[in-house]
Amino acid sequence: NKLDAYRVEHADIGKRSLRNTCLRYLAFGEAELANTLVSKQYHEADNMTDALAALAASVAAELPGRDALMQEYDDKWHQDGLVMDKWFILQATSPAADVLSKVRSLLKHRSFTMSNPNRVRSLIGAFASSNPAAFHAEDGSGYQVLVEMLTAFNRRNPPVASR
DSSP states (O other), rough: OOSSOOOOOOHHHHHHHHHHHHHHHHHHHHHHHHHHHHHHHHHHHHHHHHHHOOOOOOOHHOOTTHHHHHHHHHHHHHTTTHHHHHHHHHHOOOOOOHHHHHHHHHTTSSSOOOOOOHHHIIIHHHHHHHHHHTTTTTTHHHHHOOOHHHHHHHHOHHHHTTO
């Protein structure tokens, strides 16, 4: 249920939060309906909270339309680093089986740079701190990626790499 207009009022914030929580639960239901609901919210969102909630639900539930939505977001916001940080976090915390290869490929993304600590934190930091299943993979591949990234980042910015 869409709010009439975006307002920063306690009641409206609560309604958005409840609606977005419900959307996330629904995303794990029947895939076709979930995909439709998530896509509708993303495309009708008049604020970043609702757009990101739709993306997050799509990624978490591994919905069929998630890649298209993520690409739309990238196409629209790729020049805004702070907005793209949210996108990198969603990519890094994905439960998808190929998340590690995705994280590696995103190191070459047009919006990613090792010279920006926020980009590094949003991709590598989010992967290491918020994706325990992939980070603690039995084969050690999650640890290996972190070691590689910290080694590279330490050459550029030792104080930030130490955090």
